[in-house]
Amino acid sequence: MAEMTILEAVRRAMREAMEEDDRVFVLGEDVGPRGGVFQATAGLHRQFGPERVLDTPIAESSIVGIAVGAAIAGMRPIAEIQFADFIHPAMNQLMNEAAKLRYRSAGAWSCPLVVRAPYGGVHGGGLYHGQSVEALFSHIPGLRVYAPSTPADAYGMLRLAIRGEDPVVFLEPKRIYASVRGPVPDGPDGIGLAAALRRQGEDVSVVAWGMMLHRALAAAEALATEDIAVEVLDLRSLRPLDEEALLSTVRKTGRLCIVHEDNAMCGYGAELAARVAEKALFHLDAPIRRVAGPEIPGLPYCPALEDDVVPTVDRIIRTLRDLATY
């Protein structure tokens, strides 16, 4: 098991998939010689040539539309959307086309494609380089939404997405692309979609994914010194949701904190709260709390305000402590 960053894991997943399967190809803005603005596709253009690593025009709707059409004809496209903030022009192709093709043709046609989108807040990115879009896509039947938080999952879940038969929106936590390192298995076997219990605890549960998972873990670590045992659940796949894992941890601790970068209202956390309120209500010993972004249109450029927007370890600690002592 090699150690690597999330970015390297993503790159390796694409490279191996392309080596193993001629049908796999990559398209997107600057994915060619430039290797992507985050370097996720670095080296692929050299290795596989311009036929399999296509620099596209700035036209997200058609990036996805072309991927849909290629998948229809038997290819396995991986489309990169440069920032999740720029996926909106492609929503029609994703929500009305990719998501519905299998259903509307009663299984005659399918659309196995992966749309990779780096998401979440960064320093100095302003309103349009730090959005989280998981709630929008997780709402749509027919789509899968994966949100890995570790190099192993970035690798394994991307391999799974590429091999799968369904369209996947693959959300990469760009803020920790290079800062989180970890072991990555040597092949895709044995990777599943179940949520992962990253830390066991009896007092309070925190559910997160992507970058926030790491802040949740740090908060849990900190609270251990106060003798508060926090259970940390990493959802990994947002659609489908591993409901059983969610309900289990709530049944165990009776206290639930949900953390995400996106704003709270109609965010993904709402669905988690709703599931619990329907299916494990009487296991709750405290209100369900969401630690989320504020109800503003986006992260301001001015970095001084970042901690007031993107949930901090501190804010998670405070919420977990409140819950544990409720």
Added chain:
Amino acid sequence: MAEMTILEAVRRAMREAMEEDDRVFVLGEDVGPRGGVFQATAGLHRQFGPERVLDTPIAESSIVGIAVGAAIAGMRPIAEIQFADFIHPAMNQLMNEAAKLRYRSAGAWSCPLVVRAPYGGVHGGGLYHGQSVEALFSHIPGLRVYAPSTPADAYGMLRLAIRGEDPVVFLEPKRIYASVRGPVPDGPDGIGLAAALRRQGEDVSVVAWGMMLHRALAAAEALATEDIAVEVLDLRSLRPLDEEALLSTVRKTGRLCIVHEDNAMCGYGAELAARVAEKALFHLDAPIRRVAGPEIPGLPYCPALEDDVVPTVDRIIRTLRDLATY
């Protein structure tokens, strides 16, 4: 107070706003001589001419984009999206532009526009003529989302939307455009955004909007014969949400049923459940139940299946009865 249908109320609101304010104009597909495919703009082209009632190309992104640009220059555009199912190409202009303009310019520019979109299931409309899109837009800070269920609200809330200073996604329950009649006040004064308690009851609360409000009322009526007193809350505005009204009814009855046509996962109902699970948890005497569309990409054409997709009065009755006797 004249009696009229929802469709007539929508038309009257536009007509009066255009008569009173030169800045108001209408654009969209077939809104001109054809009067809109649902006849919402019937007569406006004759009364106000092609300069103020513009038939646009089939280009939803620019329908909204042009409205944004016109609003920036001081106009008050009302854009019709023919079916909510076709609003997806405009999501970038709505979510990244209209919603964020005021914020990103720190109030220097604003974007007072209304995007009207008939939504919800109809007979024989298939996957693309019956979608509900409220969850997607209600997630976005900067947008307002209004979903009237009565002629009075269709009129009053549309007047309010046109007069307002913010972009509004105005969702019209097309299934009951012509079938629901009711009194409409003679002017826009006195209309607010607070949720409306349509029926009082002590045993169980049901929250709905649009077409589903009427089914919820019918269910409540039916259960009255079983001595189950159902409280019916019509949300009216989905963003902002009248949280206090939601929490009040839950505090009163301790039982909450949420009804919407859209599929449940990450649907708008999730937010309602999450608010209650955070702020009124210990008032609950039963799990929160959502009566929603199934997790499928859309309503099938074959009308025989409609009742298995769009929540029926019967399904609402069963759920409310379950809750009341929980």
Added chain:
Amino acid sequence: MASRHPKAAPSLTNSSAAGPRKPAAGLRRGPNPGPERPQAGRSPSDPGPGSVGGGTDETGGPAPDVPTLIRMYYHMALARALDERVWNLSRQGAVPFAVSGRGQEAAQVALAAALRPGRDYVYPYYRDVALVLHLGVTAEEIMLAAFGRLADPSSSGRQMPNHFSHRRWRIVSGSSPVGTQIPQAAGTALACRMQGEDAVVLVTFGEGASSTGDFHEGLNFAAIHRLPVVFVCENNGYAISVPERLQVAPPGMVARAAGYGIAGASVDGTDPVQTYRATAAAVTRARAGEGPTLLEVRVLRLDPHTSSDDDSTYRPPEERAAMRAADPLPRFRNQLQEAGVITAEELEALHAQIAALVDAATAAAEKSPAPSPADLPRHVYAESPTEVRSWRR
């Protein structure tokens, strides 16, 4: 049997399919050869020159042979009969909805005739009844979709009628939002090239759909990569009620084609021979690696937009009268007859066969079972995740 007509000429014309038959003057080679002159600004009531088989243009291929001409006529007439039947059923409330291709059949059969069914990919749009019939879809399959039956091969009753799909014929499932199929077709063409297939992709859409952003993105991409796609705009002058002059600037698709630096042509789509030639030329170019073509076929929309529309609010009665006079179906019939390609008796038999086929298809489809609630959650995913299996309470 009633529902699956032969891919060759219909039975009554099997004599013509057997051996060469003297081609009529003007069918193989037009009396008025000369370059196409696009007719910008033409109104739908003035469909332009309609001389049969007339006109070759610089990019024009050969005219169809006689068996093909007869098959083309057969499918035009069959499409017309099916459209009329579905429209009437919708009037009676027997089917929820109808959308017709009446007035566009000549262009549609010509498009199909220039393709290799089942090898070339086709992304049709909702008026293309005649196109898909000519590719291999059967009358019964059309009726199954109209009734929303489980056996409907396009969607098992999930989509509205005329949302064609048929994997065997490489007819790709389309949605209702217009224009989305255009970049998809470019993607399919890219895939064919990557896979070393010599398939061509043909995609149709109305002039209204040419206003979508997807049109631009798809054409630009196909032009950059010189992909084997034929983009066909079936220009009937209206998008529901919106006339071409408020939809497309400048009117027509010839300027647009030049805007992308690709081959372009505008032909009279009420003339199947002219349309066939232009399509065959575009297909040949695409297959030879010479890149995409944007072909405009100028057609008539004889009916209101759909069964839900009333076109009296926006279409003057004179225009409708003029259109009926330009109806491609009787015109092509007369031309075939005058040219001696088909006799009055053969025509009568052919129409009788069609009438019987439509009756049989309707009866069979009506009897065919509707989807059941148990079918609802199928095919959302390849393997249904939990939340799909257990949506219902």
Added chain:
Amino acid sequence: MASRHPKAAPSLTNSSAAGPRKPAAGLRRGPNPGPERPQAGRSPSDPGPGSVGGGTDETGGPAPDVPTLIRMYYHMALARALDERVWNLSRQGAVPFAVSGRGQEAAQVALAAALRPGRDYVYPYYRDVALVLHLGVTAEEIMLAAFGRLADPSSSGRQMPNHFSHRRWRIVSGSSPVGTQIPQAAGTALACRMQGEDAVVLVTFGEGASSTGDFHEGLNFAAIHRLPVVFVCENNGYAISVPERLQVAPPGMVARAAGYGIAGASVDGTDPVQTYRATAAAVTRARAGEGPTLLEVRVLRLDPHTSSDDDSTYRPPEERAAMRAADPLPRFRNQLQEAGVITAEELEALHAQIAALVDAATAAAEKSPAPSPADLPRHVYAESPTEVRSWRR
């Protein structure tokens, strides 16, 4: 005072602003008049003919007068100095991000010079430092945005630098997703017409943004309604790393303009006089109700895409060298000097003034307060609904 330069010529040239000065040969009328020849396929290292003030074309207006020429040069040089300062600050980590317009200044000042600041609407894009300076934005305002300060008039520190907005100058706030401003500009032009204003709307974007669906939808609409918009593509040959040949087919914007049936021109954007003429002609047309123009200005991107980019992976060193040789700033300076419009001493003073201005603007902006958390929830809505006021727990 240091931050708000006069709208007239800068102080050192106030003599030239006072009265007419003998125009240099070649500045008012070019030595090589003749129709524009668009240069499809030009690579950015070959910016094309750059003869100063040369070339009038059929649609060309008059050349700028001398005070305007000097103001143009001044703003080019000021933009250059500000870009360099912000870039350096980003290198030092003093500001989070920089994006420059270096190499595009000549075209930008020419665009601005053809407008009426504060009366015509402008939708600029992120490289348009010189454009907005020439319209009235101050050096200090540019620096306030770079530092993300509360007093930044474009966004109070919310947007990245170069997301220009200034209500006084009718500079409309832009987002980061490219192309969205194009239909918005059409909408603003529509509104101006409805209101009976004779304002013209000018919107800029890169050739990369011309690939978006919004480009098509905006141009088509403006063409249909003959709206008073000037669409300006600042074509620098790259979209981040993607070269024009993989971005636009056919290269350039001249074919596209024809595709929409609107006026089009392609000019050497390193030549401010040529660009001014073409822009003035387009603005005149728009104001006269003669409809939109798609103007391509061929420019150079001297820097990497942004401070986050490294262009060595996709741009050969020779190309960069060639570009520096074609840099419009020294070239225009030499031309002005050779033509006797400005003297070496005046130039020296002007550059000293700019250096002092940039220093002062930087110092002032750095000192200016950052937004505070209390400002965060402001301006989400006109009147904040509850959930906005109480987001924080």
